Each structure stands twice: as C-alpha cells, then as structure tokens.
Amino acid sequence: MSKQPIFCDEAGKPGGPYTHAVRAGDFVYLAGATPNRPDGTRVEGDFVAQARATFDNLKIVAEAADASLGDAVRVGVYLRTLDNFQQMNSLYSEYLGEGTTARTTLQADLPGFEIEVDAVLYAPLSEG
Incomplete structure (x- = not known):
C-alpha cells in the first residue's frame, strides 16, 4: 500500500513541516486543523468563529482527498479550555452528525487559538 500526501491550497496553511492529509489505501488521515487561513494568518474572534473556521478547514481538506466529513470514523478534538465543550458539541454535530464517529x-x-481537530476517514477508492 502506498501513501499519498494531500496538500490543499484552499485550507489553512499547516503550522509545520507536514501535509494536510495522507491517504493510505481506503483511509485518509487528516492532520490537525486549526483556525488558520491559507495565507497563514489566523481567524481571530470568539470560540464559535475559530471553531467554524477549523471545521471548515477540515471539510475542505477531506474534499481535497475525494472524501467528506461524513466518512469520518474517528475524530480528535483539542480544546484550550473545556469551558467550550458544549459549544463545540453543537458545531461538531452540525459538521459531523450525531452518533456516527468515535x-x-x-x-x-x-x-x-481555541481549538484543533483531526480525523481519520474511511473513504474507499473507486475501482476503475
């Protein structure tokens, strides 16, 4: 099985020497998305603004890998403070649904910044 790095100019620029995602067979591993813009600047503002930008970046990268957030099987959410847990849950459900991921x-x-999110997607390659 080969690894295919995926870099997406439309998503927030990674904060280090890594790519946005890697496809390995039928799985896509999304690196931690943050509220960064493609030009490297960060979305400022309250938690909701930062979280929306983060989930939007994750969605853009998933689509660049010919997948979607609906293909997520495992998600990691990192919060600066757990005081934002309920707001994150609401946005999480909006972007990823309820009861569909670990x-x-x-x-x-x-x-x-206030939030970072990574994910593993199961997105089988089409045959042909």
Missing part, C-alpha cells in the same frame, strides 16, 4: 476530546495547551 471521538476523543482533550484539553490542550494550544498556542494562541
């Missing part, structure tokens, strides 16, 4: 939510020391 998920871990952790409090993390995030550098200057």
Whole structure:
C-alpha cells in the first residue's frame, strides 16, 4: 500500500513541516486543523468563529482527498479550555452528525487559538 500526501491550497496553511492529509489505501488521515487561513494568518474572534473556521478547514481538506466529513470514523478534538465543550458539541454535530464517529476530546495547551481537530476517514477508492 502506498501513501499519498494531500496538500490543499484552499485550507489553512499547516503550522509545520507536514501535509494536510495522507491517504493510505481506503483511509485518509487528516492532520490537525486549526483556525488558520491559507495565507497563514489566523481567524481571530470568539470560540464559535475559530471553531467554524477549523471545521471548515477540515471539510475542505477531506474534499481535497475525494472524501467528506461524513466518512469520518474517528475524530480528535483539542480544546484550550473545556469551558467550550458544549459549544463545540453543537458545531461538531452540525459538521459531523450525531452518533456516527468515535471521538476523543482533550484539553490542550494550544498556542494562541481555541481549538484543533483531526480525523481519520474511511473513504474507499473507486475501482476503475
């Protein structure tokens, strides 16, 4: 099985020497998305604005990998403070549905932003 790196100019620029995602067979591993814009600047504002930008980035990268957030099987959510847990749950349900993924939510020391989200997608390659 080969690995295919996926970089997406329309999503927030990664914060280090890695790609937005990697496809390995029928699975796509999405790197942690943050509220970064493609030009490297960060979406400022309240938690909801940052979380929407983060989930939008994750969605854009999933689509660049010929998949969707509906293909998610496991999601990791990292919050600067668990005080935002309920707002995150509401947005999570909007973007990923309810009861369709395994998920871990952790409090993390995030550098200057409120949320980061990564995911594993099961998106079988079409035959042909």
